[in-house]
Amino acid sequence: MPNHSNADAPRSRAPWWFTLAGQLLQSWVRIRRDPAEPATLLQAGVPVCYAIERDGFSDALILQRACREAGLPSPMQPLAGTRRRRSVFALARRDGWIFGRIRSRTPNEPLGQLVHSLEGFPERDIQIVPVSIYVGRAPNRDSGWFRVLFSENWVMVGSFRRLLALLLNGRDTVVQFSAPVSLRKVLAESGDIAPERFARKIARVLRTHFRRIRTAVVGPDLSHRRTVVDSVLNAEPVRAAIAASAAKEKISHAKAWRKAHKMLLEIAADYSHPVVRSVSFLLSNFWNKLYDGIAMHHFDKARAVAPGHEVIYVPCHRSHADYLLLSYQLHVSGVVVPHIAAGVNLNLPVIGPILRRGGAFFMRRSFKGNALYSVVFNEYLAQLIDRGVPMEYFIEGGRSRTGRLLAPRAGMLVMTVRAFLRAPRRPVLFQPVYIGYEKLMEGNAYAGELSGKPKEKESLLGFLRGLKVLRQRYGHVALNFGEPIELNPLLDATGTDWRAGSGDPDARPEWLNDVVDQVAERIQININRAADVNPINLLALVLLATPKHAMAESDLLTQLELSKALLEELPYSDRVTLTPMNPAGIIAYGEQMAWIQRVKHPLGDVLTVSGEQAVLLSYFRNNVLHLTATAAWVACCFLNNRRMARATVVRLGTLIYPFIQSELFLPWDSDGFAAQLEATLDFFIRRGLLESRSDGRTVERGPGQEDSAFQLKVIARGLLQAFERYYITLAALAKHGPHTITGSELETACTLTAQRLGLLNELSAPEFFDKALFRGFIQKLREQKIVWTDEAGKLDYDSALEGMVRDARVILSRDVRHSILKITQGGGEKEPPAETGEADTAA
Incomplete structure (x- = not known):
């Protein structure tokens, strides 16, 4: 073993009472080294001196x-080349047995000696x-309720409380070793500086280091909520807003x-570490009743880049369980x-205070209409960012009812960026997180809302009624951490000196909206690039693509194997995770989770999905629909065509790509998508x-x-309904003509058409008539300058619209086009003639 010990130092044994205490402690304390x-x-051969945050007998033990078990030099031996009797020093000490006080002695003395x-x-x-x-950091199911009160925090406790912490939480002790600091190297870099001043400098660096590590492990030292509240109310923007509100409403100051x-009291969190520990203790049992396992992927990458940043977690939002x-x-x-x-709707009696703590x-x-509330909330958010408090919010604005990512709402992002611009001390890092389920507690409610039922308002009674979900099992959950997004490079790319405007709480530069839009889009793209493909996702992709949601077992096995091969050979990104189950295991798991049923038959069993289950299962198909978008487009080209020019497949794909990209948050530019199409064609060949x-x-x-x-x-069925929605929009717009209909009226007309088409064809995809998807497509038509609003607020459009209608004939069958035209136009009027030479019609 390399010699890391203080070999030149005279050996000194620890006092007998110290050794005895260590032996007694060993049977009770369990140490995890990091x-x-x-x-x-x-570094081999260099004397080692340990620096600990707080002095104390138990910390020394x-x-x-920990050093003995790791094969490191003992902290109790003299330090070679110095007069120090021990190879350890502390940055702070506390006297007293129960209620101690911090001693005035600083670490400058031992540092000066070094x-x-x-x-x-x-x-x-x-x-x-x-x-x-850290004593008592990691909870587990064996942890007692009382132990959380003596878990690690920011308070420097006395010896008695530390003893209680060891007795209660000693088995959850973490010893974290950081990279060593070469005293000689730092001394050389500091130039001609007095030893006393240099010692103070090293002490400051060490304090900052320990504060950063403790913040990452325990959380920021928020003190009491009153501290944050006072800071917000004393901030100049809030004081000005209070004065303006008093003058406007003619009330006293x-x-x-x-x-x-x-x-502010309605808004502010009241973070309590004991409550967090207590809830964690309860949740460990709750999750075990609810889920079969919770997996995290790529978390180590996220943790590695987090130190030194203001971390904003931005997960997708699919369930109320996401928060917890x-x-x-x-x-x-x-x-x-x-x-x-x-949302303030979750600030319910009993539940709200627990969530707040x-x-x-x-x-x-x-x-809107409440300037005072807006200023107070913005200032509170700015205080959190200024204090380095990690945050989490959902930029979709609400839970997705369809399983797709929703178009982002930029409100929280705008407030975050503006707060950072005021005081850019710590760079902001947005951490996307994909959350994947195999069954949702809210599944039935989502299906009802999409079919027209009103959303049920949150209430304590509703929460209590919802506890019946504990009777069911919801499979596995995956939390995948996506590629993080740093704010500073995006600000630097604006080409302006964005730091020059720092400090102004009202600053709203012209480039702000563009930067926020970039951040929002990248977040959604990176969430999708970290998708987890579970067995239920694969079953949904395959079975919902058949007219009756049924398939012979042999065909289902083949199709599942093909889907897995597609995702493995044409990886969407290096952060996508895929179930290791083989096709037979996937089918067995689907039956176990009661998503699919087996119908016995002498000629071979058939696997099927019931009508109600098919609607719920569409949610899990939509979770991963973006992963197969390229393959679905290529397959769509051959639904109604036996033969096509390879260049035509790519050309039409790049034309339709902006609309698919906007809807599914795909990561490629036009050239990148074309390359993916080429690779997909090669895969199918x-x-x-x-x-x-x-x-x-x-x-x-x-x-x-043929089977092929x-x-x-x-x-192909994965994208076909999207193309049908596009065609409904184009047909409805063409029916009304230019300068006759507004954007909102077109959205309504398209939604009604899709609902009627769904009733006629028994579609099991509620998102087919989701108004938000029509709104997104119309917005993209505007961005592409195909559609625009005239002076009267009506829609006008370019001749390119007719070309899009002609191109639809390559993808959509005559029957589908006729059905759509019949509903939108009240009859089967003719379409514009198709271009010749694009494709040969299938036999």
């Missing part, structure tokens, strides 16, 4: 044992290793102040629980689903009755 092998951090020991000996060096010790104070799941998993993984922006702060759905003709210029599929044609049809 990293597990800290010896790899040290824990450090001694600096003086190097004087006149240029060959000497000392490596200072910061060691953080004191009454306006009380009004602002009441608003992410916070719980972060807590048990040793990361501080973020403050979560929650768990880090939730509440916001109203709209700030390798698999025998397509054949290459004419030296690769033409691609052909087999006859309609059936497999392509199943893949």
Whole structure:
């Protein structure tokens, strides 16, 4: 083993009582080292001196044992080349048995001794290793309720409380070794500086280091909520808003102040570490009753880039469980629980105070017409960012009812960026998180809302009624951490000196909206790039693509194998995770979860999905629909065409891509999508689903009755309904003509048409008539300058609209087009003639 010890120092054994105490402690305290092998951090042959955050007998015992078990030099031996009797020093000490006080002695004395020991000996060096010790950090199911009161926090407790913490939480002790600091190197970089001043500088650096580590592990030192509330109310923007409110409403300044104070108490979190620990203790049992397992992927990458940043967690929003799941998993993984922006509708009796003490702060759905509330909320958010409090919010604005990512709402992002611009001390890092379920507690409610039922208002009674969900099992949950997004590079790309405007709370530069839009789009794209494909997603993709949601078992096995091969051979991103189950295991799991039923038959079993289950299952298909968008487009091209030019598949794909990209938040530019189409064509050719003709210029599929044609049809169904929605919009617009209909009227007309078409064809996809999807498509038509609003507020359109209608004939069958035209136009009027030479009609 490399020699890391203070070998030149005279050996000194620890006092007998210290050794005895260590032996007694060993049977009770369980230590987890981070990293597990800290010896790899040290430089061989250089004396080691440990720096700990707080002095204390128990900390010395824990450090001694951790070093012994890791094969590190003992902190209790003299330090080579110095007069120090121990190879450890503390930054702060506390006297007293129960209610101690901090001693005036500083670490400058031992640091000064270390600096003086190097004087006149240029060959000497000392490596200072910061060691953080946390007692009672990680909860588990064996933890007692009372133990959470003595978990690690920011308060420097006395010896008696530390003893209680060891007795109650000693088995959850973490010793974190940080990379050593070369005293010689830092001394050389500091130039000609007095030893006393240099010692103070090193002490400041170490304090900052320990504060950063403790913030990451325990959370920011928020003190009491009153501290934050006072800071917000004393901020200049809030004081000005109070004065303006008093003048506008003709009330006294004191009454306006009380009004602002009441608003702030409605908003502000009241973070309590004991409550977080208590809730974590309860949730460990709750999750075990509800889920079969919770997995996190790529979390180590997220934790590695977080230090030194203001971290904003931005997960997708699919269930009320999202709030608790992410916070719980972060807590048990040793990361501080973020403050979560929650709708004020969740501030219910009993539930609200618990959420508030768990880090939730509440916001109203709209700030319009309430200038005072807007200023108070913005200032509160700015205070959190200024204090380095990690946050979490959902930029979709609400839970997705369809399983797709919703178009982002930029309100919280705008407030975050503006707060950072005021005081850009700590760079902001947005951390996207994909949350994937196998069954949703709210599934039936979502299906009802999409079919026209009103959303049920949150209430305590509704919450109590909802406890019946505990009777069911909801499978596995995955939390995938996507590629983080740093704000500073996006601000630098604006080409302006954005730091020059810092400090102005009302600053709203012209480029702000563009930066926020970029951040929002990247967040959604990176969430999708971290998708988890579970067995239920794959079953939904395949079974819902058949007319009766049924498939022979042999065909289902083949299609599942093809879907997995597609995702493996053409990876969407390096952060997508895929179930390791084989096709047979996926089917068995689907039956176990009661998503699919087996119908026995002498000629081979059939797997089917009931009508109600099919509607619910569409949610899980939509979770991962973006992963197969490229393959679905290629397959769509061969639904009604036996043969197509390879260049035509790519050309039409790049034309339709802006609309698919906007709806599914795809990551490629036009050239990147074209490359994906080429790779997908090659994949289908390798698999025998397509054949290459004419030296690769033409691609052909087999006859309609062959298995290859059936497999392509199943893949194509993933995007087909999107193209049908596009065609409904174009047909409705063409029916009314230019200058006759507004954007909102067109949305309504399209929604009604889709609903009627769904009734006629028994579609099991509620998102088919989702008004938001029509709104997004119309907005994209505007961005592409195909549609615009005239002076009267009516829609006008370009001749390119007719070209899009002609191109639709390549994808949509005559029957589908006729059905849509019949509903939108009241009869079967003719379409514009199609271009010739694009494709050969299938036999």
